[in-house]
Amino acid sequence: MQSIPRHCFSSAEEIESRFTEHRYICDRKLATTLFLATRLEKPMLLEGEPGVGKTEVAKVLAKILDTPLIRLQCYEGLDTNTALYEWNYPRQMLELRLQEARNIEKNRIGENIFSEAFLLKRPLLQAIQSGTTSPPVLLIDEVDRSDEEFEAFLLEVLSDFQITIPELGTIRANIRPVVILTSNNTRQLHDALKRRCLFHYIDYPDPEREQRIVLTRVPGVREELTRQICRFMQWIRTENLYKRPGIAETIDWAEALLSLGREELTADAVEATLGCILKHKQDLDQVNKLDLPLIVEQLEHDTTRPHLQ
Template sequence: MSALPDTVEAMRQLLARGGYVADQALATTVHLALRMGRPLFLEGEPGTGKTEIAKVLAAQLPRRLVRLQCYDGLDLSSAAYEWNHARQLMAIRLAEASGETDRAAIERGIYDRRFLQERPLLRALSSEGGPAVLLIDELDRADEPFEAFLLELLADFQITVPELGTIRAEVPPLVIITSNRTREVHDAIRRRCLYHWVDYPDAARERAILALRAPGLPERLSAEVVRFVQRVRGGDYFKLPGVAETIDWAQALAALDARELEPGPVDETLGVLLKYQDDIAKLRGAEAARLIAEAKQAAAA
C-alpha cells in the first residue's frame, strides 16, 4: 500500500492516473477525507461519477475494494454479518455426541468468530487482505431504518455483535457513501461524513474526461459531442445523460467512422445517449438538428 497523497494537487494527479478528472473542490474533499480519516458522502445525479471515485482510489492507492450495493429491504444479515446456523447446529450435535452436558459451555462455543459469516461491512473491517476502500453505494435505495446500522461503523469503525462483542478495524477503511438523492439521507449519517455534491462536469472538464477515457477520438467529434450533451442536459428530459453515456456515445459515433456530428448518425444512435423512448422521441429529428447546429457553432468558437 502506497503513502497517501500529501497535497490536493497530488490527489488530483492520483485520480487522473486512474482516468478520473476531478475539479479542485472534489479533489480537496477527497484529500481531506483521507487525511482526516473521515467517511466521504458523495451525492449527485446518476451518472456523475460518484461510484467511480471509490474504484479509482482502490486501484491507485492501492487497497482492496469492498462494495455494499444498497437496495430496498437490505438488512443487517446481508450487509454486516450472519451466524452460520447450519455449522452451529452441527457443533452442538458433535459436542453432545462427545458427552458434553454443560449447556453454557456449548452456547459459548457456538458463538465463536469461526461461525460468523462476514458480509461487506464486517469484511471491510477485517485485516485480512490489507486495508480496504468500503463503498456503500446508493444508500438512498435502502430503507431509512437501515441507516441506523451504519452509525457505529461511521463513527468508530467498529461493529458490535451482541453474542460476540465489538469488532474493531485494526486499520480503518476509507468509507465512501454515494446517493442519487431519490430520498433524503438522515442528518446523523451526514454529520459523520465529509460531504460533496458531484455535479455534471462543465464542457472543459468533460472534454478532458473524453480525452482520458476515449483516446483517439477525432478532435472535432469530441468537441461537438460534449457541446451537444451539455445542451441536452439543459433540456426537459426524464433522464439526463451522465458522463458514462457521453463516453459511450462518442465511442459509438467513432465506431461508425463519424468525424463530426451529422443528423443521420445522431438520430440513429440516440439510444446510446438516452435510455427512455419518450426522451429519444422528443430529441430525434428537428430538435437534434438544432442542437447539432448549436454544438458546431460553440465548438468552433
C-alpha cells in the first residue's frame, strides 16, 4: 500500500495558512492534529457541538489536496451493505433473463453476475478503491449516530483498509485514504476506535477567531457589526440554553442582518432575528424574557469580562 505523499504539508503553520486561503479559520491545535494525521497516516476523530465546523474540515482538506471527498453519513441502522457494497440485484436479474433469451448454454447462465460490473460500490469500498496517485479524503460523518456493531466493523476497515468480498476476493487500498471521523458525542465511542484515531475537540471559537470567521465567510459585513455579533454570541453561549448556537448560526445571523440592511446590533434587530441563532422555543422564550436593550448596551461597554473583549 502506498502512503499519503508525506510532502503534502510541511508544517502545521502551512496547514493553517492553506485552510485560511480556503476560508476556513483553524487554530493551531487543529492544524497540528491535521498535520500529524496526514504525516502519521492516522484517522482523525473530530468531536464537538453541532455547527462548530467539523464536517467542513474534511471538505476543505479535500479541496486543498485536490482529491475526491467520499462521504459516509452515519445514522442509526446503517449497515455494511449501505456502507461497503451491495450486489445490484435488479441488474443481475435482468442479465439472467437476457442470457436465457439469448439461448446461452444452461450451465453458463449467470456465471458473470458476481463480477465488478454488478457491484454497487458504497463509500467505504469507493475509498479503498479510488486512490491511484493521490489519496481520497474519506469523511465518516457523525459516527456516534451509528450502532455499536457498525462501529466494530469500521474498526476492522480502518485497521487494514482491505475488504473481502466472498465472490471476488480481497480488495486492498493502493493508497490509504485520509480518514476524518466526526462525532457530536451523542454517545460514547469505543476506546478501541478512539485508540486508532488522533482526537481533536473543536470548541466554540474565541471572540477573535469567531470575528475572523465571520469576516471571511460573509462578504460585505462591516467590522463593527461583526464585533457586536460575536460579542453577543459569546455571551449567549454562556446562558443555560437547551441548544447553544454554533459558528454556522453566527454566519447565518450575520448574513441575515446584512440582508436587512442593519449596520449595528440594536436590541430590536436582535429581537427580530433571534430565530437565526436559537432554534428551540424554550431558548427563544428564555432569552426574550431578558432585558435585551440592557444586555446589548452592556455588551457594548463591558470590556471587563475577557470573553467579551
